[in-house]
Amino acid sequence: MIKGEHISKSFEGRTVLNDISVEFETGKTNLIIGRSGSGKTVLLKTLVGLHSPDTGRILYDDVCYTELGFNERKAIRKDIGMIFQGGALLDSSTVVENVKLPLDLFTEQSEEEKLERVNFCLRRVQLENADHLYPSELSGGMIKRVAIARAIVLNPRYLFCDEPNSGLDPQTSVVIDNLIQDITCEYNITTIINTHDMNSVMEIGEKIVYIHEGKKWWEGSKDDILLSENKELNDFVFASAMAKRAKQLIVK
Amino acid sequence: MGKVFSIPEKPGIYGRRIMYEMEALGFNSIGLTAIISIFIGAVITLQMAINLESPFIPKYLIGYATRETMILEFSSTVVALILAGKVGSNIASEIGTMRITEQIDALEIMGVNSASYLILPKIVATVLFFPLLTLLSILIGTIGGYIIAAATDIMIPAQYIEGLFYCFRTYSIVYSLIKMAVFAFIITSVSAFCGYYAKGNSLEVGKSSTRAVVASSIAIMLFNLILTQLLLT
Numbered sequence: 089m090i091k092g093e094h095i096s097k098s099f100e101g102r103t104v105l106n107d108i109s110v111e112f113e114t115g116k117t118n119l120i121i122g123r124s125g126s127g128k129t130v131l132l133k134t135l136v137g138l139h140s141p142d143t144g145r146i147l148y149d150d151v152c153y154t155e156l157g158f159n160e161r162k163a164i165r166k167d168i169g170m171i172f173q174g175g176a177l178l179d180s181s182t183v184v185e186n187v188k189l190p191l192d193l194f195t196e197q198s199e200e201e202k203l204e205r206v207n208f209c210l211r212r213v214q215l216e217n218a219d220h221l222y223p224s225e226l227s228g229g230m231i232k233r234v235a236i237a238r239a240i241v242l243n244p245r246y247l248f249c250d251e252p253n254s255g256l257d258p259q260t261s262v263v264i265d266n267l268i269q270d271i272t273c274e275y276n277i278t279t280i281i282n283t284h285d286m287n288s289v290m291e292i293g294e295k296i297v298y299i300h301e302g303k304k305w306w307e308g309s310k311d312d313i314l315l316s317e318n319k320e321l322n323d324f325v326f327a328s329a330m331a332k333r334a335k336q337l338i339v340k
Numbered sequence: 341m342g343k344v345f346s347i348p349e350k351p352g353i354y355g356r357r358i359m360y361e362m363e364a365l366g367f368n369s370i371g372l373t374a375i376i377s378i379f380i381g382a383v384i385t386l387q388m389a390i391n392l393e394s395p396f397i398p399k400y401l402i403g404y405a406t407r408e409t410m411i412l413e414f415s416s417t418v419v420a421l422i423l424a425g426k427v428g429s430n431i432a433s434e435i436g437t438m439r440i441t442e443q444i445d446a447l448e449i450m451g452v453n454s455a456s457y458l459i460l461p462k463i464v465a466t467v468l469f470f471p472l473l474t475l476l477s478i479l480i481g482t483i484g485g486y487i488i489a490a491a492t493d494i495m496i497p498a499q500y501i502e503g504l505f506y507c508f509r510t511y512s513i514v515y516s517l518i519k520m521a522v523f524a525f526i527i528t529s530v531s532a533f534c535g536y537y538a539k540g541n542s543l544e545v546g547k548s549s550t551r552a553v554v555a556s557s558i559a560i561m562l563f564n565l566i567l568t569q570l571l572l573t
Contacts, residue, residue, distance in 0.1 A: 133445075136449060137449075138445055138448065138449070162451045163451075165448075165449060165450065165451035166450075166451045168449055168451075169449075170445075170446065170449045172442045172445065172446055173442070174441055174442060176441060176442040176443045176445065176446035177443070177446075178438075178443055178446075179437075179438075179441075179443070189450070190450050192350065192353055193349065193350055193353065193450065193451075193452055194349075194450075194451065248449075
């Protein structure tokens with residue numbers, strides 16, 4: 089479980105997060121949604137520790153992350169996997185080297201054991217026969233899969249995903265969404281996904297937090313969204329004419 | 341800087357990265373260093389021959405002057421300036437791109453000391469390898485002078501060789517190597533700093549790359565003066 093309490097964050101006098109309190113449950117796919125510029129990426133990066141909150145605190149299973157020292161944070165970071173928007177694979181390393189890096193750095197396993205684990209993770213994300221390729225030789229979907237494999241190679245307890253579907257076609261998006269959801273259930277991970285892809289919301293949104301102008305505006309599940317009368321949420325989720333018609337039909 | 345020089349958790353990985361960086365930053369600079377050195381050595385010999393055209397000046401001094409110029413200034417300072425352009429811009433743009441594409445954030449999330457992991461191997465590799473480039477430059481530069489002496493009638497090659505060994509001081513080589521080691525540290529650390537703190541988009545990476553070359557070139561000139569004062573006077 090990851091909990092944020094009264095988190096505020098400003099950049100150069102501009103408030104980006106305003107007193108956000110939120111709880112993300114273990115074993116569920118928790119989604120942060122919101123318009124571009126609403127502060128969802130800042131919230132995710134604050135939760136993961138890449139930004140320090142101006143006020144408030146962050147708890148990882150009741151351990152206050154924001155009050156920890158450098159070495160203690162480092163220990164928690166080994167339990168964190170993160171999938172970045174662009175994959176963030178190391179350009180100078182092959183697929184195998186990218187996935188193996190956390191094992192090289194933080195385990196005492198033999199080379200054989202490491203390769204076995206890497207191959208298992210690559211098979212888990214349905215990416216085989218790409219071991220020797222460099223990130224520049226991979227498609228967008230393959231990059232995301234390698235990023236997922238790297239994120240899960242150390243068996244993390246917390247998984248953060250920053251717009252895992254951006255730039256992907258709808259079919260590949262569903263594959264990636266389902267993969268993240270399967271991994272979350274399989275390993276009982278606390279997963280937080282930052283997205284503005286409504287297909288993802290409706291596909292895997294077990295818990296959804298809607299951020300609007302730096303504030304937590306609404307929270308619920310994908311089923312709650314359909315019946316919600318929150319204007320800002322409806323304007324965001326059902327923005328297109330087709331989505332509006334679908335909502336009206338459901339309400340009727 | 342403190343983060344860069346913190347004790348690595350896995351020295352073996354750093355060892356592999358140092359070897360990789362030695363190849364990428366050092367070994368791959370041999371061609372450029374060799375080409376520039378051979379031509380500069382030849383040009384210095386030619387210019388010395390033209391400017392020392394006097395019956396009172398022995399011809400072997402052309403070889404001597406070529407050697408001294410190569411050892412004292414060209415093979416350390418000028419080669420360092422050239423490497424600041426080639427290697428410095430490479431380091432700044434590589435690390436800058438890693439910053440804006442969140443690769444550095446990804447390392448931090450993994451619990452890796454990104455500054456140490458990315459920068460320390462580059463510093464160690466260049467500080468160890470660049471002095472070898474200086475030795476290579478001295479050797480090839482003097483060969484360039486010999487070739488031009490042999491190919492033209494400005495002097496007899498034997499006189500050039502005599503000049504190369506005239507009043508030879510090993511300390512000059514040591515001085516040149518020390519300078520290059522310091523310049524290597526400057527080039528790598530300044531360029532890595534510019535890249536590591538790059539923000540924004542590819543335009544900013546380009547700017548950080550330019551800043552890296554300008555700043556390290558100025559620092560090289562400044563430290564050239566300081567080191568010469570400290571080591572030669």
